Amino acid sequence: MLKIWGRSNSTNVKKALWAAAELGLDYEHVMAGGAHGVVDTPEYRALNPNGLVPVIEDDGFVLWESNAIVRYLAAKYGADMLWIDDAAKRADAEKWMDWASTTVIGPFTDIIWHTVRLPEDKRDPAIQARGVAAFAKALEIPEKVLSGQPWLSGTEFGIGDIPLGVFVYAWMELPLDRPDLPHIAAWYERLKERPAYAKSVMTPLT
Incomplete structure (x- = not known):
């Protein structure tokens, strides 16, 4: 299952959550960043050395940078929806x-x-x-x-x-x-x- 790390009041995290919701994907949302902490742990830094949100993990593939995440989700899951072939x-x-x-x-x-x-x-x-x-x-x-x-x-x-x-x-x-x-x-x-x-x-x- 897709996993998304990041606090829900972050504009960058909202991009990832919105894209996943538009695509009808099931995902696990893990609060991270700000008051939630997490981002400075060794485990999180292994996913994103920048210590920023969001980060996703999808079938073992880890990706950070919000616009890259939106593009990836659209390309993989968004045929005839978010993705544009032309x-x-x-x-x-x-x-x-x-x-x-x-x-x-x-x-x-x-x-x-x-x-x-x-x-x-x-x-x-x-x-x-x-x-x-x-x-x-x-x-x-x-x-x-x-x-x-x-x-x-x-x-x-x-x-x-x-x-x-x-x-x-x-x-x-x-x-x-x-x-x-x-x-x-x-x-x-x-x-x-x-x-x-x-x-x-x-x-x-x-």
Whole structure:
């Protein structure tokens, strides 16, 4: 059986949990990281020397890095579902995975830490505001794309929607001064209709 290590409030872990749920996979979820510990044990470091989450083990195959995990699960189990056979269409979807993990991760980190993760007396409103502005600016790019197609992956939901979909949950649900991005908002409503998204992503942020 597939085994997934990682705390359920981690955005990166949510990617793996969401992909597994979309694919209807049975899996064992082991809480790790943060208050749960585990990640500094020799046993865990043997799986992931970085000491980060998530990690999966699938029939003896161990893999870390959240986007790689999503790609692997989709490739192995997602024929006619998450996986896209056409190389060009798949690359067009996959670019959003890498974009989300480079362009928006910095602003998102500023937002999440200075809104909910840090104790109130350690939150810096200026850092939060900087994160919100940068995140909103970045979202103008997928906002334009989603004006012409329903999903970042194309005409159908796919792997390209997963990383940003996790970030957007926090963006839409936290008490932030957000600009009006109607196509992002409509995309988020479509995501919320997916049972796997509700189960794996729409969970507490702290």
